[in-house]
Amino acid sequence: MSLRGRLAALPPIVLITLGMVALGAVVAGGVFAYRTYDYIEHDNDFCMSCHLMQEPYERFARSEHRELGCKACHQPTFGQRSSMALTQIAENPDSLAEHAEVPNERCEECHVRGDRQKWLLVSQSAGHRIHLESSDSTLQGLRCVECHSTSVHEFASSDRTCGQSECHQSTEVKLGAMGALTIHCAACHDFNAPAATVPTDSLSEQLRPQRDECLSCHAMRVLVAGSPLPVDDPHGGSCGACHNPHEQATPADAVATCANAGCHESSEEVTPFHRGIAEPVFADCLRCHQAHAFAATGAACSDCHAEATRPGGIAVVRVSGSAARARPFRHETHTGVTCASCHESTDTHGRTTVTAAAQCQACHHAPAEAEPCAECHAPRSVPAARLSRVVDLDIGLRATRSLPFDHDRHNTVACSQCHAATPNQSAASVSCADCHTDHHKPASDCMACHAQPKENAHTLNAHLTCSGAGCHGPPTAFNPVPRTRSFCLVCHQDLVDHRPGEDCAACHALPRGQP
Numbered sequence: 001m002s003l004r005g006r007l008a009a010l011p012p013i014v015l016i017t018l019g020m021v022a023l024g025a026v027v028a029g030g031v032f033a034y035r036t037y038d039y040i041e042h043d044n045d046f047c048m049s050c051h052l053m054q055e056p057y058e059r060f061a062r063s064e065h066r067e068l069g070c071k072a073c074h075q076p077t078f079g080q081r082s083s084m085a086l087t088q089i090a091e092n093p094d095s096l097a098e099h100a101e102v103p104n105e106r107c108e109e110c111h112v113r114g115d116r117q118k119w120l121l122v123s124q125s126a127g128h129r130i131h132l133e134s135s136d137s138t139l140q141g142l143r144c145v146e147c148h149s150t151s152v153h154e155f156a157s158s159d160r161t162c163g164q165s166e167c168h169q170s171t172e173v174k175l176g177a178m179g180a181l182t183i184h185c186a187a188c189h190d191f192n193a194p195a196a197t198v199p200t201d202s203l204s205e206q207l208r209p210q211r212d213e214c215l216s217c218h219a220m221r222v223l224v225a226g227s228p229l230p231v232d233d234p235h236g237g238s239c240g241a242c243h244n245p246h247e248q249a250t251p252a253d254a255v256a257t258c259a260n261a262g263c264h265e266s267s268e269e270v271t272p273f274h275r276g277i278a279e280p281v282f283a284d285c286l287r288c289h290q291a292h293a294f295a296a297t298g299a300a301c302s303d304c305h306a307e308a309t310r311p312g313g314i315a316v317v318r319v320s321g322s323a324a325r326a327r328p329f330r331h332e333t334h335t336g337v338t339c340a341s342c343h344e345s346t347d348t349h350g351r352t353t354v355t356a357a358a359q360c361q362a363c364h365h366a367p368a369e370a371e372p373c374a375e376c377h378a379p380r381s382v383p384a385a386r387l388s389r390v391v392d393l394d395i396g397l398r399a400t401r402s403l404p405f406d407h408d409r410h411n412t413v414a415c416s417q418c419h420a421a422t423p424n425q426s427a428a429s430v431s432c433a434d435c436h437t438d439h440h441k442p443a444s445d446c447m448a449c450h451a452q453p454k455e456n457a458h459t460l461n462a463h464l465t466c467s468g469a470g471c472h473g474p475p476t477a478f479n480p481v482p483r484t485r486s487f488c489l490v491c492h493q494d495l496v497d498h499r500p501g502e503d504c505a506a507c508h509a510l511p512r513g514q515p
Helices: 003-009 012-042 044-048 051-062 078-091 104-111 126-132 176-180 200-206 211-215 218-223 251-257 279-283 357-364 460-464
Strands: 314-319 325-330 385-392 398-405
Touching: 012 044, 044 051, 126 200, 211 218
Parallel strands: none
Antiparallel strands: 314 325, 385 398
């Protein structure tokens, strides 16, 4: 009898029992199969069943991923899993080969598109963005695990993280005692600094060591205790803006970065106070600025311009008066005057505000404060002048004369006797005759006022006297000038030493003067 016939001959109760047993076996098999699948796919104990995974799993248990299953990151296909198992069992039973690679897309599920309250979103941190968004061809296709694989499964960065994958192997710390220490890169560079809205080309600035990073070292807190960064630090507390531990061996080397690090390359772009400063001085920032305080140390201009108050230093100031001309200025004689009285830095460093002679005279010729004129104007330092004057001659003639005036020959006369206390100290209203009332008398020295005529200016007719020679209009009343020796020497000044003391007319017969 066939199996089907035999089953049909059995009592119904037996058939029901066999059916239930078969159904139970199917259900039990399904449950077993599901549990086996779940164990393999979701239970970390399956991975731990390999004795080689003990150490990696312990690191995993310390990581931020410890609540996840291995398959949350490792998702090999059935074929990959079978090949991995065969390779591990048959070829590498005693060592753990690379397997089940984790692509960036797997990391991005949580760290880019995930919950920012639960996960660090790498798309909003400076360090991750500068690596993943860089235009550098060597960073194209960079995988997360290339940086986070120093300690497999723990994912924490170490002091070797940045140097792996042949990225920053040659980068070393040279600054002072730091060079002898093993310093984690993240101790100085805030890799996870928030930078969600920072432009890509500015991300490097977010990684510069700031005040808090540098002072986190107890040695640095001691070193800068005497010169803390000011509240209004123009560098924003960014130590890395000046100090580069990878290039500089001493803190003082940071001075070289002031004028060539792209920050203060041109005095025109800093402040008006810096404009016009000589290039060597501008490049030496610490000449005026104290490190870490940055405010200029000089309380007065003389702290930097000491040479200005030394004897012999003469500046030339171009001022305008009756005619624009350069005038000497001695700083050492003005030590009682504040620099700001004549200089300001609104547009250019130390620009001279004194541009007109009247501004100098406002101090030097003020009636109540005027110093003795000789303090500035020694008689021999004042050039000879030509004075244009209308004079009434004793011969009855009124004439306009350009007369020489030698200050040195008048050194016994008070300056104020001729120069009025007015802003321009003019002597235009002074009449020479006020002092020289007898200047046309026989004993007068004619050469004192009358300059020697130009060669061939007169003919022999000049001996007939001025009016008689036909050069000048007739006087209102004829009064011939005595032909004294001094009168003759007006024209014959080269004969001053010819028979001194004798009368010219004693040897030289002259025609009688004519009206």
